[in-house]
Amino acid sequence: MINGNKFLIFSGSANEKLAGEIAGHLGGRLGTSVLDVFSDGEIRFQSHENVRGADVFIVQSLCADANFHIMQLLLMADAFKRASARRITAVITYYAYARQDRKDRPRVAISARLLADLLETAGFSRVLTIDLHAAQIQGFFNIPVDNLMALPVFISHFKKMKLKDVVIVSPDAGGVERARLFARKLNADLAIADKKRTAPNVAELMHIIGDVENKNAIIVDDIIDTAGTLSATINALKKKGARKVYAACTHGIFSGKALERINEAPLEKIFVTDTIPRRCSSQGCPKIEVLSVSRLFADAIQSIHRETSVSKLFLIK
Secondary structure (H helix, E strand, O other): OOOOOOEEEEEOOOOHHHHHHHHHHOOOOOOOEEEEEOOOOOEEEEEOOOOOOOEEEEEEEOOOOHHHHHHHHHHHHHHHHHOOOOEEEEEEEEOOOOOOOOOOOOOOOOHHHHHHHHHHHHOOOEEEEEOOOOHHHHHHOOOOEEEEOOHHHHHHHHHHHOOOOEEEEEOOHHHHHHHHHHHHHHOOEEEEEEEEEEEOOEEEEEEEEOOOOOOEEEEEEEEEOOOHHHHHHHHHHHHOOOOEEEEEEEEEOOOOOHHHHHHHOOOOEEEEEOOOOOOHHHHHOOOEEEEOOHHHHHHHHHHHHHOOOOHHHHOOO
16 A cells, blocks of 8 residues: 555465455555465565655464464565665564463573564564563564554453453463453453463363352453363353353464364354454354454554554553
């Protein structure tokens, strides 16, 4: 998308639908380019737009084949840097490798920091993302990072549902701050699922802390991958006497047996955003409802381009 101030939006291949909607909200189109693959698997990118002196935004979700989409993003940045773009912003709707943000055991990589280094080296001037798995990942960068929240989108939707006797549930101790803010905005109670993780993608639920009996429970999380924790939390809530159970999650990865677990669980509905495009197989899961964050990203991009405050987007009506 182009305007008189040399403002362009391009998309990687991971989530072109969301990128197109973002551009549409801003009254334009995506920049034209070639993004394909050589026969040996190497990625090729070429912009068909003149980006000299331009404010360039690249929309990419680091989902599914994360390594492939990361490499796409890096090559796009390098191309724009060499074409003399004034500023290049990575609009990362899902930041992969964020769950490896510290040394939690000997001889492991801190992949979230490594990805930050790669993005800076590629030539990005700024990063715009949403609901990082760990907020401290912002500190891994030496460039500005805007970490949006999908909370306003979820809050607006749940207020329209007009549920009574609501309790917000954090699936682990790490998500308590997010759940507490959610509960405050809905004037709801708060509960916590106490769990321990025995291995990657494997969690054992211990017990529910808080009163959930005869209440409508809403489990709030940033990522749902295999849905093992989600399934265990739902079952624990029902055993504790919860009336109905809902879930709200920003990034619905849904790998492995996730969809099967969601279908089998006593769950009314799970609301996810479109930061990650739904796989064809997930169309067979009627419990999943997608809420769009395209307007949120469009407003943030506009604020960044105009050099105005992004913090207004964190206000919830």
